[in-house]
Amino acid sequence: MTLLLQDLVVTIVAAFAAGTVLRRVVQLFLPKRQKPQPLRFIRPSH
Amino acid sequence: MSTAVVDARPQTAPARLALVGNPNTGKTTLFNELCGLRARTSNYPGTTTAVRVGHMPASDRHGSVEVVDLPGLYDLQGSTPEALVAANALNPAGRLRADVVLVVVDASNLARNLIIVGEVLAQSRPVVVALNMMDVARSRGIGVDVERLSQRLGCPVVPVVARRGEGIDALRHAMREAATANRVAPADLPPAPASLEALATWGAAVADACSSAPPDLTATDRLTERLDRFLTHPISGVATFIAIMCALFWTLFTLAAVPMDLIEALFGSLSEALSAVIPAGPVQDLVTQGIIGGLSGTVVFLPQICLLFFLISLLEDTGYLARAAFVMDGALSRFGLPGQSFVPLLTAHACALPGIMSARLIPNERDRLATILIAPFMSCSARLPVYVLLTSLLFAGQPALAGVAFAACYLLGAIAGLFTAWLFGRTALKGRPQPLILELPSYRTPSVKNALLAAKDQGMAFLRTAGTVIMAICIVMWWLSAYPRPDVPDAGTATVAAAAADTGAVDTKAAQASSYAGQFGKLAQPLFEPLGFDWQLTVGVVTSFLAREVFVSTMAVLEGGAGDTEVDEGVVSRIRAMTRDDGTPLFTPATAATALVFFVLAMQCLPTLAVTRKETGSGKYAVIQLAYMSSLAYVLAFLVNRGLALAGVA
Numbered sequence: 041m042t043l044l045l046q047d048l049v050v051t052i053v054a055a056f057a058a059g060t061v062l063r064r065v066v067q068l069f070l071p072k073r074q075k076p077q078p079l080r081f082i083r084p085s086h
Numbered sequence: 087m088s089t090a091v092v093d094a095r096p097q098t099a100p101a102r103l104a105l106v107g108n109p110n111t112g113k114t115t116l117f118n119e120l121c122g123l124r125a126r127t128s129n130y131p132g133t134t135t136a137v138r139v140g141h142m143p144a145s146d147r148h149g150s151v152e153v154v155d156l157p158g159l160y161d162l163q164g165s166t167p168e169a170l171v172a173a174n175a176l177n178p179a180g181r182l183r184a185d186v187v188l189v190v191v192d193a194s195n196l197a198r199n200l201i202i203v204g205e206v207l208a209q210s211r212p213v214v215v216a217l218n219m220m221d222v223a224r225s226r227g228i229g230v231d232v233e234r235l236s237q238r239l240g241c242p243v244v245p246v247v248a249r250r251g252e253g254i255d256a257l258r259h260a261m262r263e264a265a266t267a268n269r270v271a272p273a274d275l276p277p278a279p280a281s282l283e284a285l286a287t288w289g290a291a292v293a294d295a296c297s298s299a300p301p302d303l304t305a306t307d308r309l310t311e312r313l314d315r316f317l318t319h320p321i322s323g324v325a326t327f328i329a330i331m332c333a334l335f336w337t338l339f340t341l342a343a344v345p346m347d348l349i350e351a352l353f354g355s356l357s358e359a360l361s362a363v364i365p366a367g368p369v370q371d372l373v374t375q376g377i378i379g380g381l382s383g384t385v386v387f388l389p390q391i392c393l394l395f396f397l398i399s400l401l402e403d404t405g406y407l408a409r410a411a412f413v414m415d416g417a418l419s420r421f422g423l424p425g426q427s428f429v430p431l432l433t434a435h436a437c438a439l440p441g442i443m444s445a446r447l448i449p450n451e452r453d454r455l456a457t458i459l460i461a462p463f464m465s466c467s468a469r470l471p472v473y474v475l476l477t478s479l480l481f482a483g484q485p486a487l488a489g490v491a492f493a494a495c496y497l498l499g500a501i502a503g504l505f506t507a508w509l510f511g512r513t514a515l516k517g518r519p520q521p522l523i524l525e526l527p528s529y530r531t532p533s534v535k536n537a538l539l540a541a542k543d544q545g546m547a548f549l550r551t552a553g554t555v556i557m558a559i560c561i562v563m564w565w566l567s568a569y570p571r572p573d574v575p576d577a578g579t580a581t582v583a584a585a586a587a588d589t590g591a592v593d594t595k596a597a598q599a600s601s602y603a604g605q606f607g608k609l610a611q612p613l614f615e616p617l618g619f620d621w622q623l624t625v626g627v628v629t630s631f632l633a634r635e636v637f638v639s640t641m642a643v644l645e646g647g648a649g650d651t652e653v654d655e656g657v658v659s660r661i662r663a664m665t666r667d668d669g670t671p672l673f674t675p676a677t678a679a680t681a682l683v684f685f686v687l688a689m690q691c692l693p694t695l696a697v698t699r700k701e702t703g704s705g706k707y708a709v710i711q712l713a714y715m716s717s718l719a720y721v722l723a724f725l726v727n728r729g730l731a732l733a734g735v736a
Contacts, residue, residue, distance in 0.1 A: 043367060043368070046367050046368040046369045047368055047569075047571065049368075049369055049372075050368045050369060050371075050372040050565060050568075051565065051569070053372060053376075053561060054372075054376075054561055054562055054564075054565030054566075057376075057557070057558035057559075057561035057562050057565075058558070058562045060554055060555065060558040061555060061558045061559055061562060061632065061692075064554075064555050064692060064693075064696060065692065
C-alpha cells in the first residue's frame with residue numbers, strides 16, 4: 041500500500057472519529073427527541 | 087370506565103407488569119428473580135428518574151411480559167419525579183400504563199406497607215401482592231394469615247422470599263390468573279382520593295386482623311438495635327465508617343490491579359501482534375497508537391468500575407449504607423449536602439460518570455443537583471496518570487514529597503467540592519434544603535446475584551458512554567499531531583519502509599510544531615500564557631477538556647514518543663526533557679504546580695458533561711458545571727503561578 045493511500049485511509053478513519061466526537065458535543069446541547077413508546081397491543085373498547 | 091377496560095381483557099397474558107412498593111422491600115431483588123439478566127436500566131422518558139425494564143417469559147403462546155421496576159415509594163401522593171412516574175404507570179392513559187400491578191410488601195412491616203397497597207387497589211386494575219421477606223417476618227415472630235389478607239384485600243397475595251427465589255413460580259401463576267380475573271376493591275377501603283391518615287388507619291386495621299405481632303422485642307430486634315446504636319454513634323459510627331471505607335478502597339485498588347494489569351498486557355500483546363502484521367507506516371501508527379491506545383485507555387478502568395459497584399451493592403444489601411448516610415449527614419449537612427450524597431461522592435473518586443449516576447439514590451431534587459454539580463471535583467481514576475506525571479515532574483527524585491503532593495490533590499478536590507456545595511446552597515440552590523428522612527432497613531445477608539447484576543449494568547453503561555468518545559479522541563489527536571506530514575521526497579511512489587525511514591530523518595519537534603495540533607496550540611496559547619503554558623502544554627490542556635487522561639498520551643505524542651497512556655519512568659523522563667521553542671525546560675516546578683492545580687479543579691471530561699445533562703435533564707447544568715469548574719481552575723492556577731513567581735520559584 042503506498043504512503044498516499046495509507047494517508048487517505050487514516051484520514052477517513054480520523055474524520056469518522058471526529059464526527060463521533062462532534063456528535064457527542066452536539067448531543068450535549070441539543071436534547072434527543074423522545075420517541076413515543078409503541079403500545080404492544082390494542083385492547084377492544086367497550 | 088377503567089373497570090370496563092379490565093373486564094374487557096382477552097384471555098391473554100399481561101403485556102406489561104409494574105412493580106411498586108416501599109423502599110427496602112426487596113423489590114429489585116424480586117425484579118431480578120423475575121427477569122434475570124434480561125434487564126436494562128434507563129431513565130423514564132423526559133425525566134431523570136431511573137426505571138429498570140426487563141422481560142420475563144409469560145407462556146409459550148404469548149412470548150414475554152415487560153416488567154417495569156418503579157422507584158421505591160411510601161405512597162403515591164408526593165410530587166417527586168419518582169411519584170409522578172409511578173402515578174403514570176398506574177394511569178390507564180399513561181405512557182408506562184401497566185396491565186398488572188405487582189405490589190411488593192415487607193411482611194415484617196405490614197401496616198405501613200399497606201398504605202400504598204390501598205392506593206393501588208383504588209385504581210381498579212389487576213393487582214397482585216407479593217408478601218416478601220417472609221423469612222425476616224418469621225425470624226421476628228410475626229405471623230401473617232395469607233388467606234385472610236387476600237380476602238381482605240380482594241386480590242391474590244403470594245408469600246415469597248425473593249432473596250432465595252422462594253414462591254416465584256406461585257407468583258407468576260397468580261399474575262397470569264389476575265390478568266384475566268375481575269377484581270372488586272375492598273368494601274372498607276377509604277374511597278379515592280383518600281388521605282394518607284385514612285389509608286394508614288385502614289392499613290393498621292387490616293394488618294391487625296391478618297397478622298400477629300410478637301409481644302416483645304425478639305433477639306433479632308435487640309441485635310439490630312445494638313448494632314444501630316454502635317454504627318450510628320458519633321464516635322464508633324464514624325470510626326467504623328472510616329474503617330469500612332478504607333477497606334473498600336484498599337480492596338478496590340488491590341483487587342482491580344490484577345485485571346487492570348491483565349488488560350494492559352493483553353492490549354500490549356495485541357499492539358505488538360498487529361505491529362508485526364501491519365507494515366510500518368501511518369496505518370500501523372493509527373491502529374497501535376490511536377485505536378489500541380484509545381481502547382486500552384478506556385477498558386483499563388472497567389475492573390475498578392465493576393468492582394466498586396459490586397462492593398457498593400453488597401454494602402447496600404446488608405443495610406449498612408443507610409447507616410453510613412446517617413453518620414455522614416452531620417458532616418455533610420454543614421455544607422448543605424444530605425448524608426446520601428456520600429455514596430455518589432465516594433463513587434466519583436473512581437469515576438465521575440457512575441458517581442453522578444448513583445446520585446439517583448438521593449430522593450430530593452435540590453440535593454441531587456448539588457451532588458451532581460460537585461461530583462466531578464472528586465479526584466477520579468482518570469486523573470491518576472496526570473497526577474503521577476505532574477507530581478513526578480514537580481518533585482523529581484523526591485518520592486515522599488511527590489506522595490504528599492499526590493494526597494494534597496485529592497484533598498484540594500474534596501475541599502473545592504464541599505466549598506462549591508456551600509456556595510451553591512447560599513446562591514443558585516438556595517431555600518430548598520430538606521432534612522434527612524431515612525429508613526434504616528433490617529440487616530440482611532447481601533445478594534451476590536444482585537451485586538453482579540449491578541456491576542454488569544454499570545460496567546456496560548461505562549463502556550457505552552466513555553468508550554466510544556475516548557477512543558475517537560485518541561484517533562483524532564493522533565491524526566492532528568501526525569498531519570500535515572512533513573515533505574518526504576517522492577512520497578507518492580516510495581515504499582512504506584523507505585518513506586518511514588525518510589520521515590524519521592525529519593526533525594520530530596519541527597514536525598510536531600507544524601502539525602495541525604501544533605498550529606492549534608500556538609493559536610490558543612495566548613489564553614494560557616498567564617498560567618505559564620507554552621503551545622505544547624496548551625495542546626495537552628485543551629485536548630484533555632474532552633477526557634483528562636488524554637493529557638499524558640498527548641504530551642507523549644508531542645514529545646515524539648509512541649503516545650503512551652501508562653506512566654512509567656521512561657515517559658516521565660522524556661516529558662521532563664521537553665523544551666520550549668526557546669530551548670528552556672517546558673516543565674519548571676512552577677509550571678508543573680500550576681498545571682496540577684488546574685487539572686485537580688478543571689471540568690475536563692466530555693462524557694461527564696453528557697451524563698450531567700442526561701441526569702439533570704438539562705444542558706444548562708452541564709454548561710454551569712463546565713464554566714464554574716474551569717473558571718475556578720483557571721483563577722486558582724493563575725494565583726498559584728503568580729504566588730510561586732513572587733516567592734522566587736521559577
